[in-house]
Amino acid sequence: MISAVSNITSMTAGTININAGTAISNLPAVNSTALLNILEKFNNNYKVLINGKVFQTQLPVNAEKGDEILAKVLQQYPFTLALDKFDNLLNAESGALILLLDKLQLSKSVLSEKILRYVIANKKSLTKSKLEKLINYVEKAGIDFDESQIVLLINLIWDNSNEGFKDVANSYHKIFDMSFEKLSSEIFESLLRLNRLNLPQEIYLKINEAMIFDYENEAHQFNLVSVGDKSDEFLSLARTIESEIEKNILIESSIQELEVIQSLMIKYILQKSIYNKYNIYPEFVVVKFRSRLELINYKFEKSTASKDDTYRIFINPDQGRFENTAIQAMMNSSKLFGVVNTTMANFSRIEDYMCKLNTRIFEEINIDSYLTVTVDETKEMMFDSLSRSKSLNKLA
Amino acid sequence: MENIFTKEVMRLALKTKVISNADDFVSKCVEQNKKAGRLPIRLNIVTAYLMNFLVDLKNGSRGVSNG
Numbered sequence: 184m185i186s187a188v189s190n191i192t193s194m195t196a197g198t199i200n201i202n203a204g205t206a207i208s209n210l211p212a213v214n215s216t217a218l219l220n221i222l223e224k225f226n227n228n229y230k231v232l233i234n235g236k237v238f239q240t241q242l243p244v245n246a247e248k249g250d251e252i253l254a255k256v257l258q259q260y261p262f263t264l265a266l267d268k269f270d271n272l273l274n275a276e277s278g279a280l281i282l283l284l285d286k287l288q289l290s291k292s293v294l295s296e297k298i299l300r301y302v303i304a305n306k307k308s309l310t311k312s313k314l315e316k317l318i319n320y321v322e323k324a325g326i327d328f329d330e331s332q333i334v335l336l337i338n339l340i341w342d343n344s345n346e347g348f349k350d351v352a353n354s355y356h357k358i359f360d361m362s363f364e365k366l367s368s369e370i371f372e373s374l375l376r377l378n379r380l381n382l383p384q385e386i387y388l389k390i391n392e393a394m395i396f397d398y399e400n401e402a403h404q405f406n407l408v409s410v411g412d413k414s415d416e417f418l419s420l421a422r423t424i425e426s427e428i429e430k431n432i433l434i435e436s437s438i439q440e441l442e443v444i445q446s447l448m449i450k451y452i453l454q455k456s457i458y459n460k461y462n463i464y465p466e467f468v469v470v471k472f473r474s475r476l477e478l479i480n481y482k483f484e485k486s487t488a489s490k491d492d493t494y495r496i497f498i499n500p501d502q503g504r505f506e507n508t509a510i511q512a513m514m515n516s517s518k519l520f521g522v523v524n525t526t527m528a529n530f531s532r533i534e535d536y537m538c539k540l541n542t543r544i545f546e547e548i549n550i551d552s553y554l555t556v557t558v559d560e561t562k563e564m565m566f567d568s569l570s571r572s573k574s575l576n577k578l579a
Numbered sequence: 580m581e582n583i584f585t586k587e588v589m590r591l592a593l594k595t596k597v598i599s600n601a602d603d604f605v606s607k608c609v610e611q612n613k614k615a616g617r618l619p620i621r622l623n624i625v626t627a628y629l630m631n632f633l634v635d636l637k638n639g640s641r642g643v644s645n646g
Contacts, residue, residue, distance in 0.1 A: 354602040396627070398634045407623040410630060414612070418584065421591050446595035452588050453597060453605060456612040464618060468626075472634050479630065483618060494622055498629055505633050512625070519625060523632075533636065540628060548621050 209234060210259045217264060218286060221250040242266075244308040247345065253283060253309040267306040287311045294318060301333050307341045316340055316348065329362045331463055331482070338461040358453045364480050366450055367467035370394075371478040373444040374469065380437050383427055389420040398472035410468050414455055417448035462487065477504060491515045508533075512554065519544060519552040527558050585610045 211217040211234050220232040229246060231238050244266060246252060254264035272279045280299050284291050289311065295318050302314065317340050321328055328336070339351055361369070374390060391397075393416035396409040408416060424441045427433060433441070458465055464483035469476050481498040498510040506529055512521025525533055533556045544552040588609050592598045598605060 350602065351604050354598050354600075354605050357598050358605070396630055398631065405624075405627050407620065407627060410626040411623040412617050415584075418587055418591070422587065425591070425594075442595070445591070446597055449588065449592050449595050450597045453592060453609065456608040457605070459612045459615070460608050468630060470630055470634055472638065477634075479633065481626070483622065485618075492619075494618070496622070496626065496629075498626075498633070500633060504637070506636050508633065508636060510629055510633075512629075514622065514625060516619075516621075529636065536632065536635070540632060544625060544628060548624055550621060550625070 209236070210262055211256045213256055213258055215256050216283065216286060217254050217256050219252045219254055219264075221246045221248055221252070224248055238262075244310065244341075245344065246308075246310065247312070249312070251287060251311040253286060266308045269303045269309065270306070273300060273303060283309065287314065289314060290318065294322060298333065301330075302337055305334060305337055307337055310341075312345070313340050316345075320352070324356070326360065327362075329364065331458065331465060332359055332362060335359075335458060335461060335463065339457075355457075358450060358457065361450075363454055363458070363465040363467075366447060366454060367478060367480055370444065370447045370451065371467075371469060371476070373440065373447060375476065376440050377444060380440060382433070382437060382441070385423055386420070386427065386441075389416065389423060392416060393420060394469045395476075396468045396470045398470055400471075410466070412455060412464070412466070413448075414452045417452055421445045421448050479505075489515075491517075496521070514550070517549075517551060519550050519554065521552075521554040523554060523556045525556060525558065530556055530558055582610065582613060584613045 217233050221229055222232055222237065223230040224247065227241055228239055229242050231240060231242075242252075244252070252266065253269075254266050255268045257263040257265050257268070269283070272283070280296050281291050284295055284299060287309065289295055295314075298318055298321065299309075299314065302309065302317075307313075317336060320336065320340075321333070326332075336355075339355065340348055343351055374394065377386075377390065392406070392408060393413045394409055396406055424445045428438055428441060455465070462485040464485070465480070466482065467478060467480045469478055471477075477500075479498065479500045481496065481500075484495045484497075486493040486495070493513060493515045496510065496512040496514065500509070506525065508523060508525040508529065510521060510523050512519060514520075523533060523537065537554045537556055541552040541554055544550055544554075585606060589601050589606055592605075593601060
């Protein structure tokens with residue numbers, strides 16, 4: 184039975200403001216969670232059922248007939264609902280999240296709770312069909328997804344219709360059959376094997392250019408390509424490999440290894456392209472020092488919330504190999520804030536270094552740099568006060 | 580219209596069997612990534628400094644001494 188049909192009065196990114204007209208009685212209480220049932224979609228409008236009443240409204244998300252979405256009631260008059268304001272639950276006891284799963288009649292498991300946390304943190308709507316799809320996909324994929332992969336999947340599922348995601352999922356499964364970290368590690372291992380072969384010089388030159396950050400070679404030390412996106416260089420190297428193989432002068436073992444790295448580099452380009460679409464920039468560099476090579480993984484995330492793009496930098500090398508030190512920083516076009524998290528034993532010897540580094544960064548690129556040192560316990564000190572990257576927060 | 584970069588990436592992706600068909604979504608992502616350009620160079624410079632720092636720390640050199 185239709186109790187009330189009203190028109191929307193306003194809508195922001197995550198908030199809907201419904202003119203409840205005469206239907207102001209029996210509205211869900213302020214701060215409670217309301218369940219929206221999508222009854223019908225016509226043009227840009229939806230007929231939604233809330234607490235036994237039907238409302239006509241626009242939605243800031245792509246919903247389909249039959250969808251069920253949770254919203255937080257901000258006020259009753261005007262009747263205002265928020266689809267992206269559940270982040271207060273992230274620090275609450277897990278019981279609060281279980282209640283949300285219960286309202287949506289979703290399975291209550293460690294996995295579904297973990298996924299719900301990611302969806303809330305990324306400010307996506309709590310749409311039952313999309314949550315269900317994500318939980319099922321992760322459960323059945325047989326892959327141990329890392330955080331970046333799950334965040335990416337959330338974006339892909341929330342951005343695409345049900346049909347659209349079926350097409351995307353097929354390629355996704357092949358391209359992301361390994362995490363970016365694993366992919367980097369496979370490229371690194373392949374590179375070490377290639378080093379033991381006798382290949383045309385051009386291949387070694389291109390590998391150096393694309394990946395090697397040579398600490399001991401002053402002239403080559405600031406190889407900025409090696410610490411940035413390597414897609415152009417990898418494509419060029421993949422093509423060189425293709426033409427060298429076609430010449431038919433390489434031995435079989437060399438061909439096999441070159442084909443391995445060629446395929447990994449193409450996978451790198453594809454993974455990066457999809458990640459970058461959602462402002463996530465995983466990266467790796469191979470550092471050369473004392474005639475050894477070391478792999479370091481790191482990640483940038485871009486926030487486009489303000490006029491001036493802000494980037495978060497996470498460098499978390501293999502802990503045992505780099506003095507248990509990790510770096511988190513945030514940078515825009517004029518400032519760099521960062522914390523070097525290390526052990527108490529390293530603390531004093533890094534402090535002075537950071538002062539000099541801050542000065543050098545300012546002199547070199549005119550950025551006010553505030554890199555400081557901290558020890559394990561205060562690791563999240565600076566970042567706790569910052570919200571998750573807004574780049575990932577676009578409500579789909 | 581796809582640029583040469585995208586065409587080549589997709590061709591090699593199929594050849595190396597990283598994907599099994601030329602998915603429109605993937606192709607658009609590659610295209611968009613190429614067009615959008617790279618991250619600002621200042622980010623690479625800061626990253627390079629930080630990599631230097633990590634190796635300095637490991638080496639106990641260039642101002643990060645054990646003394």
